[in-house]
Amino acid sequence: MTDLKRAPLLHLAWKNIWRNRRRTLITLAAVALSVTLVQAFHNLSHGVYRQMIDNGVRAGSGHLAIYHRGYLQSRDERLLWSPKRLPADIAALPGVTAVLPRIYLAGLAQSSRESRGIVLTGVDPAAERAVNPFLKQRIAGEPFSRADSRKVIIGERLLRELKLKPGQKLVITVQRTDGELASELFRVGAVIRTGLREIDGSLVMAGRERVANLAGQPGTIHELAVILDTAERDRQVAPAVASLLEGRNELGLVPWDLAMPNLANAIKLDYASQKFIFLIILLIVAIGVVNTQLMSVMERQREFGVLLAIGSSPARLRRLVLFEGLLLGGFAGLVGSLLGALATLYLAEIGIDLRRFLPENLEFGGVVFDPVLRATWDFGYMLRIAVYVVVLSLLAGLYPAHRAGRIRPAEAMRKV
Structure with missing residues (x-):
């Protein structure tokens, strides 16, 4: 002791x-x-x-996203903007995997037998195919390869409700920024099944140029989604992207958690x-x-x-x-x-x-x-x-x- x-x-x-x-x-x-x-x-x-x-972020807003100020709160389709050289300049930054310009329009899809409300999403097919997980859920058909193509990618549930098959035609009607209605004929290219009932029942994805022309604003977008190699890189990339936006006060840089609040x-x-x-x-x-x-x-x-x-x-x-x-x-x-x-x-x-x-x-x-x-x-x-x-x-x-x-x-x- x-x-x-x-x-x-x-x-x-x-x-x-x-x-x-x-x-x-x-x-x-x-x-x-x-x-x-x-x-x-x-x-x-x-x-x-x-x-x-x-x-x-790959299917949605990206790790970082650029919008016209006020778009996230109002979802006003008139708040379109021209990306100019921004996609190329941002893609050259270290840590950036992809830059995805997108345009979103509410519309009406009509077949010869049925019609349904949709969200028409305009994308650059080559860039999206390498990143977007929705495009990996293809169950039929072939996706379009050109931004001005008349082919569309459609959700499996929407295809069934419109009573269509791959290769068949549908008419999409949207309201242009000047208030007039515009319609265009498209053809079903590929069918995807995401597993989300709302998306599978409303998604129509088409070439960005074709959708922008349909809206009456060629060359414009609603969203520029920036995909990074890791989520942690946003602290280094965000200031560099913000510096590229200097002089364009109508635009705002938003992180993914503000662009996708539900997630x-x-x-x-x-x-x-x-x-x-x-x-x-x-x-x-x-x-x-x-x-x-x-x-x-x-x-x-x-x-x-x-x-x-x-x-x-x-x-x-x-x-x-x-x-x-x-x-x-x-x-x-x-x-x-x-x-x-x-x-x-x-x-x-x-x-x-x-x-x-x-x-x-x-x-x-x-x-x-x-x-x-x-x-x-x-x-x-x-x-x-x-x-x-x-x-x-x-x-x-x-x-x-x-x-x-x-x-x-x-x-x-x-x-x-």
């Missing part, structure tokens, strides 16, 4: 936590498993979110619920460590009383108990992180396949994503969770350490 005065506290603390091996192993297993679950499921969510964002809010809500669950798990960790250390202190009251009687200070006893909590949390955090890394490796390489349970693709926040869920590595978060567990374990030892320092030698030595 006199070793307490001379021996390093960490060494003594390590010996003490293994006095009751079974209780220590149970606590370590519970804390390590909590760390593993938090890290693995966060990395899985991180991977799924990245996949949703990637699919969403951004859905991710924020889901992540907030996960953080609440993770907080409960970490609270359970703290309770487990408090229980283990408090039981250890109560069992060693007589020993602590003797140590105090022969000259050890209450402060040294408190530090000893705190070191025990620190070692317990540190060892559990290390083991949990190793298991979390192995779980993340499995989830990243193999993933969780939901195709057996779901007949179609998953939809979340208005975006379709792969039913095989895969994790991505978030090393910063994993390190933070491990540090949180160590700090929680240290804080959880404050009350047991306080109890140890208040032990009275005379009363403690009477305990058997």
Whole structure:
């Protein structure tokens, strides 16, 4: 017992936590498993979110988007603008994968038997084909290859409702910017199935030049979507794009989360619920460590009383108990992180396949994503969770350490 005065506290603390091996192993297993679950499921969510964002920005607004000011709030089809050299200048910036000019017009599609309200989307086919995930869901026909083509890509549900087949004709009517109605004859080129009922029932994609001419504003667009190699590059690319917009005050640069609020809010809500669950798990960790250390202190009251009687200070006893909590949390955090890394490796390489349970693709926040869920590595978060567990374990030892320092030698030595 006199070793307490001379021996390093960490060494003594390590010996003490293994006095009751079974209780220590149970606590370590519970804390390590909590760390593993938090890290693995966060990395899985991180991977799924990245996949949703990637699919969403490629089919939607891009990581960055340029609009006429006021267009996002009003969706006024008259707010068209000429891109001039902007697409080429932005495409030359480091980190930019693609630049997609688009035009959107509400209209009416008519076949010989039915008519339906649609969203006519004008795109550059070559650029979109390499990026847009919707075009990878082709189930019939061939997409158009020229921006002035009369072929259109149509949603599978809309095709069925119009009672058309690939190769057949349809008439599309829109309102021009001057208020007049304009109609043009198109032919069904390709049919796609996105898995989103609203899009499959209203999407008609045609060449941008043809759509702009139909609107009465040749060479104009509503949206310039900028696709980056990684979402994290927006901090470097956004200032460079903003500098290219100098002198064009009618235009504004918008990040994807403002251009696609439904997806951004859905991710924020889901992540907030996960953080609440993770907080409960970490609270359970703290309770487990408090229980283990408090039981250890109560069992060693007589020993602590003797140590105090022969000259050890209450402060040294408190530090000893705190070191025990620190070692317990540190060892559990290390083991949990190793298991979390192995779980993340499995989830990243193999993933969780939901195709057996779901007949179609998953939809979340208005975006379709792969039913095989895969994790991505978030090393910063994993390190933070491990540090949180160590700090929680240290804080959880404050009350047991306080109890140890208040032990009275005379009363403690009477305990058997």
